Amino acid sequence: MFTEYMNHYPSLRDNYKKLLNMINDYDEVIILRHVRPDPDAIGSQLGLKEILKSIFPNKKVTALGESETSLEFLGQMDTATSVEKPLLIVVDTAGAGRIDGDISLGDKIVKIDHHPNHEPYGDLNIVETGVSSTSELIYLLADAWGFDNDYINDVSARLLYSGIVGDTGRFLFNNTSTLTLKVASELRKFDFDAAKDMMDMNRQSIEQFRFKGYLINNFKMTDKGVLYVWVPASVLSEYGLTSNEASMHVNIYREIDEAGIWFMAVEEETDIRVRLRSKETVINDVAESFGGGGHPLASGVSIASQDELQLLVEALDRKL
Numbered sequence: 001m002f003t004e005y006m007n008h009y010p011s012l013r014d015n016y017k018k019l020l021n022m023i024n025d026y027d028e029v030i031i032l033r034h035v036r037p038d039p040d041a042i043g044s045q046l047g048l049k050e051i052l053k054s055i056f057p058n059k060k061v062t063a064l065g066e067s068e069t070s071l072e073f074l075g076q077m078d079t080a081t082s083v084e085k086p087l088l089i090v091v092d093t094a095g096a097g098r099i100d101g102d103i104s105l106g107d108k109i110v111k112i113d114h115h116p117n118h119e120p121y122g123d124l125n126i127v128e129t130g131v132s133s134t135s136e137l138i139y140l141l142a143d144a145w146g147f148d149n150d151y152i153n154d155v156s157a158r159l160l161y162s163g164i165v166g167d168t169g170r171f172l173f174n175n176t177s178t179l180t181l182k183v184a185s186e187l188r189k190f191d192f193d194a195a196k197d198m199m200d201m202n203r204q205s206i207e208q209f210r211f212k213g214y215l216i217n218n219f220k221m222t223d224k225g226v227l228y229v230w231v232p233a234s235v236l237s238e239y240g241l242t243s244n245e246a247s248m249h250v251n252i253y254r255e256i257d258e259a260g261i262w263f264m265a266v267e268e269e270t271d272i273r274v275r276l277r278s279k280e281t282v283i284n285d286v287a288e289s290f291g292g293g294g295h296p297l298a299s300g301v302s303i304a305s306q307d308e309l310q311l312l313v314e315a316l317d318r319k320l
């Protein structure tokens, strides 16, 4: 149905058949994704698993990784079993260092992703930066393999839809294309409670809600409009939040007129997790220069010290 789009997505066009043939050669497939999963990581991982199960009912397809409590409503991870050299498919993960799992266990590795492909760690790499999400790309793969949603069912549709909603900020961000909306519309033909899932995705405890008060009262901003907030471990324990729960509020600053770029820096056990966002200015080059990465307007980096945090503020300030 969407084959007319193929010429815009050469990596998909050139590799979708190769991937199907490759999967065909293995009895076991393991699907991995990145650490600290978000809805797109889980949605594309479990969505692909469901699609492969419907195409290849006799193959063993397993999704592995740490479970993320706030996303367990979408589905569960499998438990690892010892397998002899399976095919490993890694979704939504730009760099091998951020894979939640051991890729040396795989006979061959396939990378399926929508981040800039600086590190093509797969034996086969299907990477398209023009799609909103890896979930959108998985839908396009299934569409290329089949005909008219042949291989999509209620479960995979729900997972892929949730991934798309997650990475587009509910169709708000500029990665939402006409194709994204068409794919979402196809997925909504299936039977799942999208409104309930969206509520579940944004549910928060009273502590998380109160924590927004901290975020509102404690940010700093440079004259040019780099806004940032420092969240020490003591504040996490004061509000009883994990780093992940605290970090989900990064977009609270999006609506501030004067803020062109903003980030949250959360103190973790061994380093500081920075979630970085921007309205228009490209920031993933700065994230990369600090050892991180991501999309042009949504990136992340792990840094070691407060001094480095200050250098990050200065580097971002120079971009405005």
Ligand code: AMP
Binding pocket: 034, 038, 094, 098, 115, 274, 275, 276, 291, 292, 293, 294, 295, 298, 299, 300, 301, 302
């Ligand atoms: P997040 O803020 O965790 O939603 O991440 C935004 C984007 O930046 C995602 O595409 C991540 O894959 C990427 N990203 C986040 N943290 C890192 C990191 N430490 N290194 C490389 N990329 C990252």
